[in-house]
Every structure is written in C-alpha cells, then in structure tokens.
Amino acid sequence: xxxxxxxxxxxxxxxxxxxxxxxxxxxxxxxxxxxxxxxxxxxxxxxxxxxxxxxxxxxxxxxxxxxxxxxxxxxxxxxxxxxxxxxxxxxxxxxxxxxxxxxxxxxxxxxxxxxxxxxxxxxxxxxxxxxxxxxxxxxxxxxxxxxxxxxxxxxxxxxxxxxxxxxxxxxxxxxxxxxxxxxxxxxxxxxxxxxxxxxxxxxxxxxxxxxxxxxxxxxxxxxxxxxxxxxxxxxxxxxxxxxxxxxxxxxxxxxxxxxxxxxx
Amino acid sequence: xxxxxxxxxxxxxxxxxxxxxxxxxxxxxxxxxxxxxxxxxxxxxxxxxxxxxxxxxxxxxxxxxxxxxxxxxxxxxxxxxxxxxxxxxxxxxxxxxxxxxxxxxxxxxxxxxxxxxxxxxxxxxxxxxxxxxxxxxxxxxxxxxxxxxxxxxxxxxxxxxxxxxxxxxxxxxxxxxxxxxxxxxxxxxxxxxxxxxxxxxxxxxxxxxxxxxxxxxxxxxxxxxxxxxxxxxxxxxxxxxxxxxxxxxxxxxxxxxxxxxxxxxxxxxxxxxxxxxxxxxxxxxxxxxxxxxxxxxxxxxxxx
Numbered sequence: 001x002x003x004x005x006x007x008x009x010x011x012x013x014x015x016x017x018x019x020x021x022x023x024x025x026x027x028x029x030x031x032x033x034x035x036x037x038x039x040x041x042x043x044x045x046x047x048x049x050x051x052x053x054x055x056x057x058x059x060x061x062x063x064x065x066x067x068x069x070x071x072x073x074x075x076x077x078x079x080x081x082x083x084x085x086x087x088x089x090x091x092x093x094x095x096x097x098x099x100x101x102x103x104x105x106x107x108x109x110x111x112x113x114x115x116x117x118x119x120x121x122x123x124x125x126x127x128x129x130x131x132x133x134x135x136x137x138x139x140x141x142x143x144x145x146x147x148x149x150x151x152x153x154x155x156x157x158x159x160x161x162x163x164x165x166x167x168x169x170x171x172x173x174x175x176x177x178x179x180x181x182x183x184x185x186x187x188x189x190x191x192x193x194x195x196x197x198x199x200x201x202x203x204x205x206x207x208x209x210x211x212x213x214x215x216x217x218x219x220x221x222x223x224x225x226x227x228x229x230x231x232x233x234x235x236x237x238x239x240x241x242x243x244x245x246x247x248x249x250x251x252x253x254x255x256x257x258x259x260x261x262x263x264x
Numbered sequence: 265x266x267x268x269x270x271x272x273x274x275x276x277x278x279x280x281x282x283x284x285x286x287x288x289x290x291x292x293x294x295x296x297x298x299x300x301x302x303x304x305x306x307x308x309x310x311x312x313x314x315x316x317x318x319x320x321x322x323x324x325x326x327x328x329x330x331x332x333x334x335x336x337x338x339x340x341x342x343x344x345x346x347x348x349x350x351x352x353x354x355x356x357x358x359x360x361x362x363x364x365x366x367x368x369x370x371x372x373x374x375x376x377x378x379x380x381x382x383x384x385x386x387x388x389x390x391x392x393x394x395x396x397x398x399x400x401x402x403x404x405x406x407x408x409x410x411x412x413x414x415x416x417x418x419x420x421x422x423x424x425x426x427x428x429x430x431x432x433x434x435x436x437x438x439x440x441x442x443x444x445x446x447x448x449x450x451x452x453x454x455x456x457x458x459x460x461x462x463x464x465x466x467x468x469x470x471x472x473x474x475x476x477x478x479x480x481x482x483x484x485x486x487x488x489x490x491x492x493x494x495x496x497x498x499x500x501x502x503x504x505x506x507x508x509x510x511x512x513x514x515x516x517x518x519x520x521x522x523x524x525x526x527x528x529x530x531x532x533x534x535x536x537x538x539x540x541x542x543x544x545x546x547x548x549x550x551x552x553x554x555x556x557x558x559x560x561x562x563x564x565x566x567x568x
Binding site for chain 2 (some may be wrong): 030045053074076077079080083084086090091093095096097101104105106109110114115116117118119125145161198263
C-alpha cells in the first residue's frame, strides 16, 4: 500500500543552517490501516504528511503507493489517489463557491476536467444524497456560498470532499484541532464513519493522546524527524495515555543517550 | 442628452465591455492583477487594422487578433508560472514588450481604416439604421458574456474559479493550478484583444497608444458595475462588468461635455478607482470610530 523508504527532509534556515525535519523515515501502511501520528511540536508530523502529499519534496528516500513510485510526482498528480484534510477549516473549501460547486470540484478528483457542466441535475441529486446521510443540515444549503457555513460545517464538508471518491490514502492533519469541542467530536465521528464506510487507509496527525489510542489500529510516535514508536495490536490495546507519555519520555531519553554516544 | 450621444455611450460601453469581461476574469475570478491588458488591447487593434489594410476579410482579421491576445496572455502566464516572476511584473514585462510588437505589426504608430470594409461597415450595409451598430455590439457583448458564464460553470472553468479562491485546496483535489492560471490569463487577454480589434474597427483606426490606461478603465468598469449589481455568482459578475463599462463610458462622456479635456480622462478614471477602493475602507473606519465613541450601555440597547 503506502511505503516510505529512508525519507529525509531538511529545512534551510537563514545563515545556511539546516534543520532536519525528517531523518530517514521508514514506514509501511497496509491496506485498511488507520494510523494516528503523535509527537511534540517540530517532531515532523506535518512534514511527514506534506512529503506524502507532494507539497514538499524530500531530499532523500522514496515514496511508493500501490507499487508506484510517487517521489517525483507533483502534488496535483498524487491527488488522484491521496486526499487530504487540513487543520484550518478555511483551507479545505473554496469560500466564494457554493456547497454544490465545492462538492463538484471534489467529485472530479483525479479525472480530466473538461467542458462538461460541473453541476447538473444528476450531480445535484447525488450531492443531496451524500449530505442527507450526514445529518448536518447541509442538504438544504447546496446553493449557498461555503463562506456562510460554520467552521465545523466547513470541516465536515472538507472531509466529505476528501472521502467522496474513495481515495487510496486519506491524510488528516489535526483536522479537529481548530474546532470547538462539540464540532470537534462531530467531525471525528464523521471521520470514523466515512473511513469505515469506504474502508479507507488513513494517516492522521493529532495532538490528542486519548484520540491517538482510541481511533484507528496503529499509533506512531515521532520525535526529531524519526518514528520512535509504532504501536499496534495487543501492545496498543493495553497502552494507556499516562503510559504512552512515560514511554515517550523514556524513548526520548534513550535517543539523547544514543546521540551523546555518537557524538562522544 | 441627445440621442446620438446616448447611442454612442451604449456602443462604446458594450465594445469596451468585452475588455472589462477580460479584466473581470483575471482580477475577480483568478485574483490575478494582470497588467498585460494595456498591451494586448492594442495588439488586438493593431492586428485587426493591419490585416484589414492588407486586404484580409474583417472576420478573419478579428479572429487572428483574438489569437494574438491568447498568445500575449499565455506569455504573461508562462513568465509567472515557469519563471516564478511576480504576477504584476510578468504583466508589465509582456505589456512593455508588446509596445514594440504592436509597432512592428502596424509598421507605424497609426493605421487608419477609412473607406475600408470592417465588421462594422459590413453589418451596417446589411441593415441601414442608426441602431445597427448598437444592435451588433449588443449581440457581440452578450454572446461573449454568456460564453464566459458557460465556460466558468464547466468542470475546468470551476477549477479556474477555485484557483482564484483557494489554490492550496484545489491542488489537493488534483488540479494543476499553474495550468489553470495560464489558461485563465490567455482567455482573458483573448477577450481584451477581441475588444481592441472591435474598437479599432468601430472608431476607424488603430493607434499604438490606444491601450494606455485600459487596465484602469477596465477595473473602474468592474468596480462600478459591482457597486450597482450586488448579487454574487458568475452570471451577475459578468453582467456587472458590462453594465459597469456602460456606466463608465457615460461618466466619461459627461465629463467631456462638462468641458474637461480628453487628456484629463485618465486622471479622472484613476481617481474613480481610488475612490471606489477608499469608500468601503473609510466606511469601515468610520463605523469603528462610532462604535468606540458610544458608551457600552448604549451599544447594548441597539439589540434590545
């Protein structure tokens, strides 16, 4: 399914300094895997998603999806198989276009966009059905500009747009972090429903430790551009939040010792 | 106002309105400040006039003028998307280069079309009436407007709209935004060149300076139109551009009758755009002052 082999990415800073964002990351996601990604700020979580999506190009390493190497593909070509929801609800939808126009843009994902009418009667009926299943009251607002919706509604819409065409891989970048608690819970419920319904493979960055253990079937912990823990199966089921925090402190400590040994 | 003056204003409003539709496409839809317009408008006039003088059919000359405009827009698009030149500079570079191109195309700075067959003389010979030209330009303007409406509602057109609205989002949905910008700029300047070609045939000459200040006139039209037609969506957006163009020509005609020299018009136009940009900001600022000045209790009463 998805595999990353030795992927490294550095950010250039002023004065020629470089900060490593990813350091030789290896990762394999099997079909149907739902992996959550945790780690402190600057651990490389978002960079990992950006490198997979094609927003950033790594200096080293390869990215494979379904037996195809994507490493040199631009973002818009990868978008055919890889869908994405951003943290900021404003980034996932076009504010001046209507709900149905946004859905039409998503519906055409990966297809050649030609001179067919984007929103015809057939499309409108299809979009209406999608939205009715969501119970968000959006089915009556097809012709309204997305800018009039609340943050939670926009994020739910962005999620529907990402999942609608059954992408091979769904990337979620703290997509509930900017919402109020109620909206955040609703969007998370919707996420689980859509993922189950379409049997999607997911990589989800989150700051919420409980969520990281509850949702999905794998938890990846990142630190300084490396995946330092890959929890799954029985070990993951037995893991609690406190234990997770403790193991992070322990693993980070070992890393520090390792680095010191290397330097020494 | 005399009826010939009104007729002239409507005719000019419509023929320059096609240029305003092009400006609407870049400034409003693509959110790209494209300054190619001053050059591509003249290019359209230059190609049409030179070809008509060379004995080509006016329809063919007009068509080639549109192709020239497409190429000019594509040049700006390539500078911006391939060489990553800023949008403003890319337009200025193409506009400057086009000045030389336009002189080469015409061979001199002014090409008169006196006693030549043009699209305008052709339709006038079909039906002799003072309304003929207006009717022709009305059909042309509306046809371009409806075509643009149709295009922007297609799958690709919608992708161009989204590129102007939220490029990161539409890239994540699989659209090559560089290509969308390129296509949008080419189409916009194709329309601008069409307008230039029709203007040259309408006024009976092409001049190397005929495009100076065109971008500001186009902007003034779009802004004036949107102040009047306040409905969202493409259909009303393009309608506003046409209506705004007529309003702008009416205002210009009025200013001339009040004794202003034609040379002063560009200054007035620039001031109109500045005013249109300043008014919403000033209102916002005044509103903030008022809110701050009133005590809290009074503010609460407003909603009671």
